[in-house]
Amino acid sequence: MGRIKTIARRSFLVGSAAVLGGVAFGTYLVRKPIDNPLLDNLAEGDAALTPYVLINADGITLITPRADVGQGSYSVQAHLIAEELDVDLTQVRIEHGTPSAAYFNGVVAAEAMPIAATSDTFLAQQGRGAAYALSKVLGLQITGGSSTVPDAYEKLRLAGAVARETLVAAAMQQTGLDRAALKTEDGAVMTPDGTRIDYTALAQIAATLDPVEDVTLRDPASWKYIGKPQMRTDVIAKSTGTQTYGVDLRFDGMVYATTRTNPARGGGIKGFDGALAQSMRGVLHVLPITDGVAVVADNTWRAFQAADALDCDWGPALYIGDTQAQFDAVAASYTKDLQDSRFRDDGDVDEALRASQDMTQAEYRVPYLAHAPLEPMSVVVTVTDARIDIWTGTQIPGFLIDNVARLTGRDAAQIHLHVIMSGGSFGRRLEDDYVLQAVEIAAQIPDTPVKMIWSREEDFSHDFPRTLGIAKARGSLKNGQIESFDLSIACPSTSESSLVRMGQPAIGPDIVIVAGAWDQPYAIPNYRVTGYRAPQMVPISSWRSVGASGNGFFHESFLDEMCHAAGADPMEERLRLCRHEPTQKVLEAVAEMSDWGSDLGPGRGRGVAMTLSFGVPVAEVVEVTNTSEGIRIDKVFVAAEVGRIIDPINFEAQVTGGVIWALGHAMNCELTYKDGAPEQANYHDYEGMRLYQTPQIMVRGLENNKEIRGIGEPAVPPAAPALANAIFAATGQRIREMPLNKHVRFV
C-alpha cells in the first residue's frame, strides 16, 4: 500500500516522461512555515509538492522554475538548492521547470494588494497569506515583481534539504550505517571510513523511499554559497558567446518567419499586397495572420527584407493615438467618477491646505516607455496533429499555454512549452503576443519548425509600454516643516490592460496607479495619495518596477520641492519624517556614503530620493556637474535593504543595472505616438545611457529587515528623481517631466 502510494506520488511529482528513471524530490509544506497563518489551516492533501531536484544515473539536475531574463535568476535559485543539497554547481545541470501549477509563485500576488510592505499587522499578514493561497490555487507560475528570491528562499532550500536527507536515507539502507555516521559532501554521501558514495549511485534506492520531510535547514553560519560572492552559472556561456537564446535555436528543416502587424494595435488590416515580397529570393510563404501578414523564408534576413516589401493597408487606431491627446485624456481624468483609490489619507489634507498661506503646487509628467530588450521577441514553434511545441523565454508559462490552447482549440496537454533564457525582458516577456503570432504561422505550415523573430523596429512598434501619467501635487508648511502633502496620480490601469491578455479578471482598484507613492514611510501630519484611472489607450504592460517607476519620480520630486520650500535639507527632512527603521538606515547609509552635506564646489549638485517599492527601501544620491556643454552625472550612491543578500555580486549587478537603466530612461527616453503608432523605432531615437556617460555607482546592501526581498526592480524608482533633484541643486532648474533632456543637455 505504502509502496503504491509512493509511486503514485512520485509520478505526480515528476510529471514528465523526460525524467523517467530518475527521482524527484519535493517539499511538503503542510505544517512547515509557521510565519504564514494560512498554511496552518491547510487540509491534509492540500499541499504544495514542488519538484526541484532530479537525480539519475546521468547526473544531478536542479529545476529552477523562475525565468532568467538576465537577472541571474537561475544561478540564485540553483545556489539556494545547492546550499542544502550539498552539491557543487559546476557538477550539476540547471533546467527551467516545465510549466506546472506546482511551481506557483506565492509572493508576487501580494504586490497587487493594498498592504504596505512596512505593515506587520494581523490583517496585513492575513492578506499576504490570502494572496499566497490564491497563487497556489491558481498555480500562478510567474516571474516578476522582484519576487523570485522571496518566494524561493525557503522553498528551494527545503527542496534541497529533503533531497539530501532522502539520499542519506538511501545510503543508510545501502551501508547499514546510522544517520549520525553519515555526512554529505559535494554531491556524495561520506561514510566514516572515507568512502564516497555519489548521489547518482544512490538514486535508484532513493526512488523507492518516501521523501524524508522532517528536515532542519542549515544554520546560516555554516553556509557555503548563500551570502558569499558566487560565479554565476551562466557566466562562462555568456562570456564566450555560447549562451543559447531564442534567436540562436536551430532545428532540422527549420524555416524563418517575421511579421508585420498593425502598429496601431487592434486596428486590423484592410488589405495587403504581398506579391513583391513573395517574389523575393528565399521567400517561401506570405501568410495572413491576425491584424497583419507573416513572411516565411529560408533565413531571417530574407524574411526581414521581404517584410519590408509588404504593402499593407492598416485600419485606424481604436484608441486615442496621439501623444498630446493622450496626455489631455489623462489630464481630464481627475474626476470623482474616475477616482480609483485613496489608500493613504492621514490627517485632514483639505483643512491643512485651506489653512495654509503659501501652498506649493506642481504638476509632473512621465511618458510611455518601451521595454526594448536587447534580444527582440523570438520563438520557435512546431505544430503537428499530435502536439504543439514552443521554445521561448517567457515569464508566464501557464498563461501562455492557456492562451495558445484558446487560440488553437487544442487541449493544454498537447501544448509543450520549453522555456529558455531570455536576452533581456524588463517585463516584455510577461506578454505572449509574439508567441501567438508564431503559432498562427506554424499552424499554416504544419510539421515544420518555424523560428519567428521580430525586427527591432517591429519590437518597438508592438511593445506594450509602461504607462504615461500625470501627477498633481500640493503641499503646505507649518512652522517651517512640511504640514501637508497631497499627491494625485492619474494614468491608465496597467493591471486592467495586461490581466485581460492573461485571461484574468481585474477587480477593484489598481494599486499600480499609486505604487511606490501611497505606502512611503513618512509621518507627514496630513498626507494623502489618490489614484485616478485614466481611460485605456495604448495597451500597456509591466515595465521594470512598474507603477513605482513613474510614481517614485512624482513623490520624490515633490518631496524635494517641499523640503526646498521649507528651507530644509532634503536628507535631514526625510530622516525627520521617516518612521520606518530600515528605511531610516538606508537614508543614513547613503548620507554617509555620499558625504552628504559636504561642499561639492561651484556648478555641482547632489540630489537624494528614496522609494520603498516591492518591500525594499532604496535611497540614492546622485552627484552632477553643470558643465559648459551640459549636465554630467558624476556619481551615484545607493543603499538598499533586502533582509538578506543571497549573492553580493549579483545584488550589486542588479542595483547597478537598475540605476543605469533608470537614469538612461530619465535622460533620454519616451515613446510618443502618432495615429496610434509609436514614433520611435530603434535605439537611435530611444537612447540608453552610454558607457562614457555612466557614473561611478557605489552600492551598499543592508540586512536589517526580517523579511527577505528581491532587488531586480527596486533600484529603478529613486534614480530619476535623485537625478532631477541633483540638477535642481546644481542649476536651480526644477524639471517636472521626463525625459529630462527636454530641458537640459547631458554630456
Next chain:
Amino acid sequence: MRALVIVLVLAAGPGLAQDTSRQIGLDAWDRIFSVTSHPRCTNCHVGEGGQPMWNALGYGENRTHGMNVRADQSRIGAESIPCRTCHISAENRNATPHAAPQIDDAWRLPPIELAWLGKSSAEVCAQLRNPETNDDNTIAELAEHLRNSAFVSWGFNPGAGREAPQTSLAMMVDDVLAWGAAGTPCAQDQ
C-alpha cells in the same frame, strides 16, 4: 558650361573681366560655402576638438557624436574608439537611415587645420585658398579631390533619410574651378 562662360568673360577685356570675374568668383564661393557649412560636411570638419558631430541627422537635437569618439591626433580615434568600429570601409547603399554610414574609404576626420565647424564664410574662404590650411592643395587639386573622394561623394548622396547639401557634386566642382579661375576671391579682400 560654366567654364566656357568664364573663358568668354576673360576674353571680353581685362578691366571688365577682372570685376566680372571677381563677382563670379564670389558668387561661386557663396555656393561653395553653403556646402562647406552644411552639417554633412561640418559634422566631420570639426578641427582640434576631434569630436565628430551628430547634427541634422533627422532625429534628436544637434549634439556631439553619441559614441564619444575622440579622433584626436590620429584622426581615426586610435586613442579611443576607432571610427571603423562602426563605419566599415566598404561601399554601401546606406539604406537604413540611422545606421552608421559606410563608404569605400577608411573613415577618419579631416586634418585639424581644415576645421569648418562654426566658422564664418570669410574664415573658411581664407583657409581654403591657402595651401598651409587646405591640406597643401592647389585649386585644381582641390577640384580633383572633390571628384575622387568617396567621402565627398557620399556627402552629396548620404543615403536614406539623411540631409545633404542642396547642390550636386558636379556643380560644386564647377564652382571651385570658377572660384579658382577668378583668383579665389574672398568677400573680405580689399
